[in-house]
Amino acid sequence: xxxxxxxxxxxxxxxxxxxxxxxxxxxxxxxxxxxxxxxxxxxxxxxxxxxxxxxxxxxxxxxxxxxxxxxxxxxxxxxxxxxxxxxxxxxxxxxxxxxxxxxxxxxxxxxxxxxxxxxxxxxxxxxxxxxxxxxxxxxxxxxxxxxxxxxxxxxxxxxxxxxxxxxxxxxxxxxxxxxxxxxxxxxxxxxxxxxxxxxxxxxxxxxxxxxxxxxxxxxxxxxxxxxxxxxxxxxxxxxxxxxxxxxxxxxxxxxxxxxxxxxxxxxxxxxxxxxxxxxxxxxxxxxxxxxxxxxxxxxxxxxxxxxxxxxxxxxxxxxxxxxxxxxxxxxxxxxxxxxxxxxxxxxxxxxxxxxxxxxxxxxxxxxxxxxxxxxxxxxxxxxxxxxxxxxxxxxxxxxxxxxxxxxxxxxxxxxxxxxxxxxxxxxxxxxxxxxxxxxxxxxxxxxxxxxxxxxxxxxxxxxxxxxxxxxxxxxxxxxxxxxxxxxxxxxxxxxxxxxxxxxxxxxxxxxxxxxxxxxxxxxxxxxxxxxxxxxxxxxxxxxxxxxxxxxxxxxxxxxxxxxxxxxxxxxxxxxxxxxxxxxxxxxxxxxxxxxxxxxxxxxxxxxxxxxxxxxxxxxxxxxxxxxxxxxxxxxxxxxxxxxxxxxxxxxxxxxxxxxxxxxxxxxxxxxxxxxxxxxxxxxxxxxxxxxxxxxxxxxxxxxxxxxxxxxxxxxxxxxxxxxxxxxxxxxxxxxxxxxxxxxxxxxxxxxxxxxxxxxxxxxxxxxxxxxx
Numbered sequence: 001x002x003x004x005x006x007x008x009x010x011x012x013x014x015x016x017x018x019x020x021x022x023x024x025x026x027x028x029x030x031x032x033x034x035x036x037x038x039x040x041x042x043x044x045x046x047x048x049x050x051x052x053x054x055x056x057x058x059x060x061x062x063x064x065x066x067x068x069x070x071x072x073x074x075x076x077x078x079x080x081x082x083x084x085x086x087x088x089x090x091x092x093x094x095x096x097x098x099x100x101x102x103x104x105x106x107x108x109x110x111x112x113x114x115x116x117x118x119x120x121x122x123x124x125x126x127x128x129x130x131x132x133x134x135x136x137x138x139x140x141x142x143x144x145x146x147x148x149x150x151x152x153x154x155x156x157x158x159x160x161x162x163x164x165x166x167x168x169x170x171x172x173x174x175x176x177x178x179x180x181x182x183x184x185x186x187x188x189x190x191x192x193x194x195x196x197x198x199x200x201x202x203x204x205x206x207x208x209x210x211x212x213x214x215x216x217x218x219x220x221x222x223x224x225x226x227x228x229x230x231x232x233x234x235x236x237x238x239x240x241x242x243x244x245x246x247x248x249x250x251x252x253x254x255x256x257x258x259x260x261x262x263x264x265x266x267x268x269x270x271x272x273x274x275x276x277x278x279x280x281x282x283x284x285x286x287x288x289x290x291x292x293x294x295x296x297x298x299x300x301x302x303x304x305x306x307x308x309x310x311x312x313x314x315x316x317x318x319x320x321x322x323x324x325x326x327x328x329x330x331x332x333x334x335x336x337x338x339x340x341x342x343x344x345x346x347x348x349x350x351x352x353x354x355x356x357x358x359x360x361x362x363x364x365x366x367x368x369x370x371x372x373x374x375x376x377x378x379x380x381x382x383x384x385x386x387x388x389x390x391x392x393x394x395x396x397x398x399x400x401x402x403x404x405x406x407x408x409x410x411x412x413x414x415x416x417x418x419x420x421x422x423x424x425x426x427x428x429x430x431x432x433x434x435x436x437x438x439x440x441x442x443x444x445x446x447x448x449x450x451x452x453x454x455x456x457x458x459x460x461x462x463x464x465x466x467x468x469x470x471x472x473x474x475x476x477x478x479x480x481x482x483x484x485x486x487x488x489x490x491x492x493x494x495x496x497x498x499x500x501x502x503x504x505x506x507x508x509x510x511x512x513x514x515x516x517x518x519x520x521x522x523x524x525x526x527x528x529x530x531x532x533x534x535x536x537x538x539x540x541x542x543x544x545x546x547x548x549x550x551x552x553x554x555x556x557x558x559x560x561x562x563x564x565x566x567x568x569x570x571x572x573x574x575x576x577x578x579x580x581x582x583x584x585x586x587x588x589x590x591x592x593x594x595x596x597x598x599x600x601x602x603x604x605x606x607x608x609x610x611x612x613x614x615x616x617x618x619x620x621x622x623x624x625x626x627x628x629x630x631x632x633x634x635x636x637x638x639x640x641x642x643x644x645x646x647x648x649x650x651x652x653x654x655x656x657x658x659x660x661x662x663x664x665x666x667x668x669x670x671x672x673x674x675x676x677x678x679x680x681x682x683x684x685x686x687x688x689x690x691x692x693x694x695x696x697x698x699x700x701x702x703x704x705x706x707x708x709x710x711x712x713x714x715x716x717x718x719x720x721x722x723x724x725x726x727x728x729x730x731x732x733x734x735x736x737x738x739x740x741x742x743x744x745x746x747x748x749x750x751x752x753x754x755x756x757x758x759x760x761x762x763x764x765x766x767x768x769x770x771x772x
Contacts, residue, residue: 186237318507400429454472
């Protein structure tokens with residue numbers, strides 16, 4: 001029985017995407033309204049339907065597509081220097097007589113001749129695609145994979161940090177080729193990702209990225225089509241990972257912006273384009289023309305209709321609004337204190353007042369406020385002049401309003417609150433909702449209607465107040481309700497029109513502008529402070545990412561970055577959770593590539609990919625991992641303190657490539673455990689095949705959601721254990737290649753648990769780039 005897999009789906013989607021970009025033949029005569037080209041018009045004049053159809057097919061095959069046209073290059077390949085060369089392995093010749101070689105063809109190892117101890121090296125008999133044979137030392141060979149080869153990826157855990165809540169999702173960082181990592185994530189996260197953010201190589205021509213193990217520079221005549229081919233394959237898979245309401249943000253600069261926009265239109269659909277965000281960095285005054293300091297972030301929805309229907313709006317707090325709200329409360333408190341002092345001074349000589357109004361002397365602000373505003377209507381002695389609660393409220397509000405207005409005048413012009421001119425209108429403090437800041441706004445109807453003109457009576461004179469010619473903004477019943485709620489501001493008499501009391505806390509948010517300024521140099525300094533030295537050029541700014549993540553994604557979002565680089569996305573998610581108590585989970589995929597200068601230097605020193613000295617300077621081991629470890633623990637690699645750390649859980653994995661025999665025999669389970677754990681939500685610990693688990697026949701993750709049944713015969717025992725205790729298990733994996741055995745074992749587990757049989761289905765479910 002054939003099992004449909006995520007990988008097969010992505011392959012089919014890719015094929016459909018490519019087919020959809022090919023001109024379609026005309027199978028019937030189009031109407032005159034539909035004909036646009038001369039060929040179409042000539043075809044329409046042919047009366048013989050068979051001839052017309054044949055010509056249409058031939059012409060359709062010759063037509064070039066409109067829109068973005070680029071050469072789709074031969075499949076990419078990846079070298080796996082840490083993998084042992086075995087019989088049947090696909091390899092490349094990595095060096096000849098000690099000289100590195102990067103233009104090797106792919107070979108299959110037909111036979112291995114192991115060293116026999118007489119000083120001779122192990123050799124391999126290689127066979128190329130044409131069947132030609134050659135013998136090379138095994139030491140000169142590197143295992144390699146082409147995109148299109150059947151692969152079985154796994155996730156090998158390298159280390160983890162546990163400083164957060166045990167039930168909180170674990171931020172997951174994967175070192176590996178991102179195309180294959182995306183394929184693996186189709187198994188764990190198809191349709192589950194809320195937001196994808198990527199900052200891919202910008203293809204500047206300065207050897208800032210590799211294609212097929214070679215740096216691409218400005219001399220490469222195919223650098224643009226290589227880059228587009230490289231990106232297209234990854235975006236097609238990324239699209240399948242997004243939720244129906246998911247969003248992708250793609251950073252880019254002027255080098256590929258226009259091409260990238262067209263590619264994104266084709267992959268995600270032009271209708272799903274949301275915005276082209278413009279990030280203006282610091283100015284470069286040495287530029288001959290315009291300062292080249294602009295980056296872009298292309299934003300697309302998986303499905304713009306569903307995103308709109310979800311009702312989610314992207315808003316952020318107006319700059320400085322919290323300061324204004326806080327100042328309103330400060331002014332109000334000061335006014336109440338002043339009112340209390342005024343009352344004490346006015347009535348302290350009255351025994352009747354104290355006897356009737358004050359049984360306990362107020363000693364906190366809250367008791368003073370309650371006493372001042374609620375007890376002044378109590379009966380006083382005849383010798384005490386009356387001062388009721390309405391008067392004291394007005395006294396406090398007037399005093400607080402004066403204080404707020406003094407504050408507005410005192411703050412400097414560059415204060416955040418003054419960046420929004422409309423915010424300064426909020427300069428009054430309310431005595432109904434104590435300490436709330438508000439402004440008075442117009443109640444006039446923008447255009448007259450039959451229900452907008454009616455009498456609004458003044459509360460003192462009882463006469464209709466002056467009305468705008470267009471009438472009132474609200475219908476009469478709504479207006480009366482707002483009067484009851486003290487939302488309508490009346491003048492001293494009916495000759496002055498009424499106005500609306502608009503509270504600041506009701507309008508604290510604003511929609512973001514698509515263009516913004518933010519100095520990029522701050523990100524470089526921030527990363528340098530974390531690592532104590534400069535290791536990575538042009539990192540993204542975590543504050544900028546936090547701002548957009550906060551607006552776009554929910555507080556429990558899954559956020560993916562498959563061009564993880566220095567780890568800015570993960571740091572932004574971790575800090576955002578610390579800021580608002582969210583449970584977002586970051587999934588970061590990065591490779592361990594070296595900068596070209598480091599690569600050249602190490603190779604000249606005799607080091608090559610796979611060597612510890614070489615790998616230690618790769619971006620994953622040298623930048624991403626130490627950065628996130630430092631941010632979370634608060635301690636740098638050298639032991640020096642950086643901060644108090646943050647409450648978060650982070651796990652670091654390496655993408656592995658497994659062989660079918662390892663999987664069938666169960667020897668590779670621990671390399672697959674990370675995938676099962678991630679599919680179950682990435683919470684708690686992974687389940688590994690330890691001696692204890694092997695003896696029990698099953699294992700349950702600590703604080704997690706995953707259980708694994710290693711021996712189907714122990715299904716009843718595991719089911720009873722799960723039923724007897726509270727647990728959060730959501731996924732159970734049964735290790736068997738027998739469908740009947742898996743089905744029988746599954747009967748021992750109650751509903752609510754997703755049961756999945758592995759290895760039988762695994763060999764297909766985890767096949768990457770299936771050729772069939």
